Amino acid sequence: MLLRVNIDKDLVAAMATPLVLAILAEGTSYGYAILKRVRDASAGEVQWTDGMLYPLLHRLERLGYLLTEWGVSDEGRRRRYYRITPAGQAQLADQRRQWETANRTLGGIWGRTVPAMGI
Amino acid sequence: MDTTNLEESIAQWRTAVMRGRSVDQADADELESHLREQISDLEASGLSTDEAFPIAVRRLGKVDELTAEFAREHGDRMWKQLVTPKPDEGTRLSVPTMLAFAVLAAVLVQVARLAATHSGDPSAELFGDQVAPWFPRNLSFLVLPVLAGYFALVRRIPRTPAIALVAVGAVLALVLNLYPFEIGSSTDQLVWLHLPVALWFVVGAAYAGGDVRSPTKRMDVVRFTGEWAIYYALIALGGAVLMGLTLAILGPIAPEVMDDVFAWVLPSGIAGAVVVAAWLVEAKKSVVENLAPVLTAIFTPLFAVMLVVAAVGYSIPGIREDRAFDRDLLVVFDVLLLVVLGLVVYGISARSSRTAGAMDVIRLIAVVAAIVLDILVLVAMFARVGDLGFTANRVAALGLNLVLLVNLLGTAWFTGLLLARRGTSAQLERWQTGYLPVFAAWLLVVIVVLPPVFAFA
Numbered sequence A: 001m002l003l004r005v006n007i008d009k010d011l012v013a014a015m016a017t018p019l020v021l022a023i024l025a026e027g028t029s030y031g032y033a034i035l036k037r038v039r040d041a042s043a044g045e046v047q048w049t050d051g052m053l054y055p056l057l058h059r060l061e062r063l064g065y066l067l068t069e070w071g072v073s074d075e076g077r078r079r080r081y082y083r084i085t086p087a088g089q090a091q092l093a094d095q096r097r098q099w100e101t102a103n104r105t106l107g108g109i110w111g112r113t114v115p116a117m118g119i
Numbered sequence B: 001m002d003t004t005n006l007e008e009s010i011a012q013w014r015t016a017v018m019r020g021r022s023v024d025q026a027d028a029d030e031l032e033s034h035l036r037e038q039i040s041d042l043e044a045s046g047l048s049t050d051e052a053f054p055i056a057v058r059r060l061g062k063v064d065e066l067t068a069e070f071a072r073e074h075g076d077r078m079w080k081q082l083v084t085p086k087p088d089e090g091t092r093l094s095v096p097t098m099l100a101f102a103v104l105a106a107v108l109v110q111v112a113r114l115a116a117t118h119s120g121d122p123s124a125e126l127f128g129d130q131v132a133p134w135f136p137r138n139l140s141f142l143v144l145p146v147l148a149g150y151f152a153l154v155r156r157i158p159r160t161p162a163i164a165l166v167a168v169g170a171v172l173a174l175v176l177n178l179y180p181f182e183i184g185s186s187t188d189q190l191v192w193l194h195l196p197v198a199l200w201f202v203v204g205a206a207y208a209g210g211d212v213r214s215p216t217k218r219m220d221v222v223r224f225t226g227e228w229a230i231y232y233a234l235i236a237l238g239g240a241v242l243m244g245l246t247l248a249i250l251g252p253i254a255p256e257v258m259d260d261v262f263a264w265v266l267p268s269g270i271a272g273a274v275v276v277a278a279w280l281v282e283a284k285k286s287v288v289e290n291l292a293p294v295l296t297a298i299f300t301p302l303f304a305v306m307l308v309v310a311a312v313g314y315s316i317p318g319i320r321e322d323r324a325f326d327r328d329l330l331v332v333f334d335v336l337l338l339v340v341l342g343l344v345v346y347g348i349s350a351r352s353s354r355t356a357g358a359m360d361v362i363r364l365i366a367v368v369a370a371i372v373l374d375i376l377v378l379v380a381m382f383a384r385v386g387d388l389g390f391t392a393n394r395v396a397a398l399g400l401n402l403v404l405l406v407n408l409l410g411t412a413w414f415t416g417l418l419l420a421r422r423g424t425s426a427q428l429e430r431w432q433t434g435y436l437p438v439f440a441a442w443l444l445v446v447i448v449v450l451p452p453v454f455a456f457a
Helices: A009-025 A031-041 A050-062 A086-113 B003-019 B025-044 B049-060 B063-073 B075-079 B087-092 B095-117 B134-154 B159-178 B186-207 B215-250 B255-284 B291-315 B327-349 B358-388 B392-419 B425-453
Strands: A066-072 A078-084 B124-126 B129-131
Touching: A009 A031, A009 A050, A009 A078, A009 A086, A031 A050, A031 A078, A031 B025, A050 A066, A050 B025, A050 B049, A050 B063, A078 A086, A078 B025, B003 B025, B003 B049, B003 B063, B025 B049, B095 B129, B095 B134, B095 B255, B134 B159, B134 B186, B134 B255, B159 B186, B159 B425, B186 B215, B186 B392, B186 B425, B215 B255, B215 B291, B215 B327, B215 B425, B291 B327, B291 B358, B327 B358, B327 B392, B327 B425, B358 B392, B392 B425
Parallel strands: none
Antiparallel strands: A066 A078, B124 B129
């Protein structure tokens, strides 16, 4: 994942899987809409090179977290829709626990010592 | 930019994305749909088409980075495609290295042949010569370890797995040559049949660079095996033409040297071609489309029809006579089941999409028919064992059929899940790659355990 703004690219790569699974947990969607959802939810601060989303989606499909089917958009274009599977839900729950732990750990330490907005 | 121009630009971009071949048609459709939607959105926010197209393309990412990311996820596709060899592999995959190993295999076979024909115990026959009985049994030891050594060098295999492979080979060699086989006995023949396959696992481990646990490496070994068999068959075909013409043309003028020509050229060619075919697979995998998947696609439906007919035919009691499952037929059935398994495994290794398709239905039909046949064969075998008792041959055949049956059942199960959209093709692949050690273990049982159990008879 290549980053344009703010967040370090390794971190974006680490976020990508739970982010995509979480968006698909809201309902079946497709690539472009997923990216729009990411942009909206992060107010544009989390961005990645759009095309990189697709290899990730295909990997999650291969791992059995997603199912795909082809549909047609309102304009009559062929479109690949992605739907989360129970295995994907379980993976999302697991990732969520990990992120919450990471968040709590980091928050517990720099909540006292590091100013969030610079000096 | 008017609509025609935009269509042209998109078509150019699409060609560029698909050039590396890590992006297939469906992926390109998906990316193109994304691109078009992005352009529409940008236009809706007031940009002209001229302005929108480059922005939309840039957001999707640089073509080479994008295709590289696809290549990482779809490594199997790269197998068929133009990949630039890694620089270190390039030099080690050179023609002189390959030829050196091919010549080494040929020389080993010839030296052993001379030793075997001039030993005092010419009780076996090979290539028309009377030879010592150890020669045929050890033949695969003279060739396949050379191939394994070739890959160990090319792959720069780490020390620990290299030592493990040498140890496995050494143990097999010791066991075979210390066991007091009766010449021409069943156990001798069983070992003769199973040893090359067991050694092929050693070759496979070397091919995988010693990384035998990795499912993707195992799948690569499966692909390699299929391609190797095809290249070897092609070389053998060419060799047969050469030998036939040699016989036809030189035979009339120098009939007395023909035996020598065959004794020197044929074994050398058979041994050397093993290495040459392996090198061809490696060198050409970047140039030509893989052949095994193509042949698999052609023959899977045909075999499916044949298997269904056979399964129905042999299931109807009226058609089956008393001698329907005699010994020769059982061997034929074993070969058939192995061919089916080969077709299924290559079919799986060459899957182009991750979703179920018509080919999976055909494969499931073939596998279910093969299961029916395998069960019929097993019933007949158990009956034979019940009537006539255990022999080394019967145990070997029974075990092979059980091993195959379990594999086919798993294959049917996971193919069914895939078709019911409740499983993934990755599960199917994992089942097959995970099953390889079972085959290896069974081979070891036949080679190491059965001979002493049946007193080398």
